[in-house]
Amino acid sequence: MFDINIISFVLFFLVIIQSIAGVGILVIGTPFLLIIDYNITDILSLLLPISIITSMINLIFFKLNKKKLKMKINSNTKNLFFFVCVPSIFVGIYFLQLFQNQINFKILVSFIIIISLILANSKIFISKINFQIKVLFLSLTGIIHGVTNSGGTLLSLFMSSHLKKSNSRYSITFFYFFLALFQFLIFNFFFIFDVNSLNYTFLCVIIPIGVAFGNFIVNYINENKFKNLISILSLIACFFLVFNE
Helix, strand or coil, rough: CCCHHHHHHHHHHHHHHHHHHCCCCHHHHHHHHCCCCCCCEEEHHHHHHHHHHHHHHHHHHHHHCCCCCCCCCCCCCCHHHHHHHHHHHHHHHHHHHHCCCCHHHHHHHHHHHHHHHHCCCCCCHHHHHCHHHHHHHHHHHHHHHHHCCCCCCHHHHHHCCCHHHHHHHHHHHHHEEEEEHHHHHHHHHHCCCCHHHHHHHHHHHHHHHHHHHHHHHHHCCCHHHHHHHHHHHHHHHHHHHHHCC
């Protein structure tokens, strides 16, 4: 088993990344822990509470600084998320149960992420984002998240491709919080949550410090660098998913 101090350092780093980009703990943490032989239920028990608390603290930060930051989410996008993306999480889990032995999901997800990167950097695609594309992206986000725990990649690409940095960060953090929260509720419905997997010192002390670092660093990242960070995170997720195979 990997040294716990190294794992804690990686998770602290991912808290900082998630505070900057809105995602990171599940997108990068899941394949990282798979490579070092954690099973998926242990990974969910460990990462979901950390991701939820990190996003929640960041949402509080956004609210406290709402005069400085642009925070506006289209009501139609919210409705699509809760009525399209959330049910799709169940579809993803059901799909996994049916075809887990027939399809190489890691290769499939890596392919989808790469295609998403190409589309997100395509001016033609960005100019044609409409209702149908929103439905498609949010459906894929829920399904892929239910199958692989990596739906945040599509979510971040979709949001960051057509929103300014401050609004993009808030939107990604908002939706990713609920994405992880609903996944956590579903997980507790199907599995017994391992309370012993939680490190309360990490939850209560390290996460707030990581969030503070992330929100400090983001002041020195311009919009293009922010979007590049999203792309780099996505490529890292692809690498880990394929390498773990």
